[in-house]
Amino acid sequence: MTVNYTVFMTNGLCRKYTLTENHMFTLIRTDEKTRARRGRLQTAHGPVELPTFMPVGTLGTVKGVEIGLLRETGSQMILGNTYHLSLRPGEQVVRALGGLHKFCGWNGPILTDSGGFQVFSLAKIRKINEHGAVFQSHIDGRRIELTPERAIEIQETLGSDIAMVLDHLVALPNDRDTIAEAMQRTVRWAKRCRDAATLETQMQFAIVQGGLEPDLRCECAAALAELDFPGYAIGGLSVGEPPERMYEIIEATTPAMPADKPRYLMGVGRPEDLLEGIKRGVDLFDCVMPSRNGRNAMAFTDNGPLRLRNAKYERDPRPLEEICPCPACRRSRGYLRHLFMAREMLGPVLLTIHNITYYQRLMTRAREAIEQGRYLEFYTARMAQYVSGGHS
RNA sequence: GGGAGAUUACCCGAGUGGCCAAAGGGGGCAGACUGUAAAUCUGCUGGCGAUGCCUUCGGAGGUUCGAAUCCUCCAUCUCCCA
Numbered sequence: 001m002t003v004n005y006t007v008f009m010t011n012g013l014c015r016k017y018t019l020t021e022n023h024m025f026t027l028i029r030t031d032e033k034t035r036a037r038r039g040r041l042q043t044a045h046g047p048v049e050l051p052t053f054m055p056v057g058t059l060g061t062v063k064g065v066e067i068g069l070l071r072e073t074g075s076q077m078i079l080g081n082t083y084h085l086s087l088r089p090g091e092q093v094v095r096a097l098g099g100l101h102k103f104c105g106w107n108g109p110i111l112t113d114s115g116g117f118q119v120f121s122l123a124k125i126r127k128i129n130e131h132g133a134v135f136q137s138h139i140d141g142r143r144i145e146l147t148p149e150r151a152i153e154i155q156e157t158l159g160s161d162i163a164m165v166l167d168h169l170v171a172l173p174n175d176r177d178t179i180a181e182a183m184q185r186t187v188r189w190a191k192r193c194r195d196a197a198t199l200e201t202q203m204q205f206a207i208v209q210g211g212l213e214p215d216l217r218c219e220c221a222a223a224l225a226e227l228d229f230p231g232y233a234i235g236g237l238s239v240g241e242p243p244e245r246m247y248e249i250i251e252a253t254t255p256a257m258p259a260d261k262p263r264y265l266m267g268v269g270r271p272e273d274l275l276e277g278i279k280r281g282v283d284l285f286d287c288v289m290p291s292r293n294g295r296n297a298m299a300f301t302d303n304g305p306l307r308l309r310n311a312k313y314e315r316d317p318r319p320l321e322e323i324c325p326c327p328a329c330r331r332s333r334g335y336l337r338h339l340f341m342a343r344e345m346l347g348p349v350l351l352t353i354h355n356i357t358y359y360q361r362l363m364t365r366a367r368e369a370i371e372q373g374r375y376l377e378f379y380t381a382r383m384a385q386y387v388s389g390g391h392s
Numbered sequence: 393g394g395g396a397g398a399u400u401a402c403c404c405g406a407g408u409g410g411c412c413a414a415a416g417g418g419g420g421c422a423g424a425c426u427g428u429a430a431a432u433c434u435g436c437u438g439g440c441g442a443u444g445c446c447u448u449c450g451g452a453g454g455u456u457c458g459a460a461u462c463c464u465c466c467a468u469c470u471c472c473c474a
Binding site: 054056057058063084111113118122125139164167233235238239240243246264265267269285286287289291292294296297309310340341352 | 420421422423424425426427428429430431432433
């Protein structure tokens with residue numbers, strides 16, 4: 001089903017769009033001093049208020065967090081992974097159990113990553129060519145082929161709301177020819193993904209590559225824009241380059257991405273990275289950081305991260321944050337430290353919940369700030385406190 | 393009362409003449425983690441004015457160029473025989 005709708009731009013102009021009902025992106029407000037955007041994305045499983053952060057649930061679970069508790073963190077949309085779920089339990093098993101939403105108990109929107117990042121991160125056990133990538137399964141060593149068409153087939157079988165196209169990342173820094181080649185292949189693969197689509201309830205996001213080369217980034221964004229995807233991502237960043245370089249690339253890339261489509265910065269990042277991204281016009285983020293670092297005893301707060309295994313928290317009676325409503329913050333830092341020192345599983349669980357709650361509170365405050373036209377002030381105050389408050 | 397064996401750093405434990413400030417594990421301390429092969433990984437863990445010096449292997453003394461390692465005595469613990 002398709003619908004016509006109108007977006008009222010903050011500059012007073014109107015633009016009309018025709019998209020399927022589940023693919024609507026609405027710009028609610030655009031910040032005047034920065035490129036921050038307050039938007040809304042309609043998916044087959046409900047709306048997503050933007051900007052937002054998506055916790056990573058690679059295998060159909062955000063590790064350690066029961067889905068009801070995950071909902072209480074304020075998360076709107078979560079991630080799943082093509083490569084991992086196709087290996088185990090297999091996408092047909094997921095479908096037989098009612099699709100990814102029913103399978104994992106999350107009835108909100110789900111975005112699935114294409115496996116493009118695994119093509120990169122599992123480089124030692126895969127080979128890649130124009131046709132696609134061939135993996136040696138990290139589980140049993142058997143041969144797995146992942147092509148653009150196969151990536152979409154898996155994601156459609158899983159039944160996610162947003163499917164990512166298969167892309168080609170390269171390590172950074174890298175030479176320009178290698179980056180350009182991977183970028184061009186990413187565009188060709190994006191077209192193959194689009195052409196392979198059969199599921200109306202699923203929208204595809206294309207991924208902008210181009211390493212740390214601003215012109216290649218823009219070239220890629222423009223080429224993908226012609227293919228008219230419902231959303232666009234910036235990929236291949238936060239792979240070891242300094243944060244400033246990443247910001248520069250975001251800065252250079254977002255203007256080349258369609259303003260009337262959601263923009264997703266893949267795999268990013270720390271709280272300050274999210275604020276930097278929003279400032280430059282990014283709408284969606286995902287990152288393992290709140291969950292993985294939470295499992296590893298790091299708690300994110302407005303005053304910067306706390307390493308809870310540190311001895312200074314042994315007798316600290318304070319909660320991680322006074323104003324945080326999460327279950328971890330109903331206990332003392334000393335207790336949480338004890339859980340980690342004793343290797344109790346509740347420690348990683350509670351800190352994961354806290355960190356995701358923190359990220360979502362940050363996003364909620366960012367959305368409010370944009371709505372009220374004071375994002376720059378919010379950004380400035382937050383960044384200052386991350387730096388100055390790092391010793392609580 | 394007699395016999396055998398033990399005692400090593402915060403804990404357990406290897407080492408039986410120089411390559412030993414002493415393996416390994418635990419514990420502890422610190423750091424890392426950015427589209428999750430990660431409830432993981434990496435350092436450090438006697439002291440110091442530190443490419444070296446000082447003090448340490450139950451205690452005291454001895455043998456030796458040199459001792460955690462060999463000898464003597466003492467202390468403590470374990471097992472066996474009365």
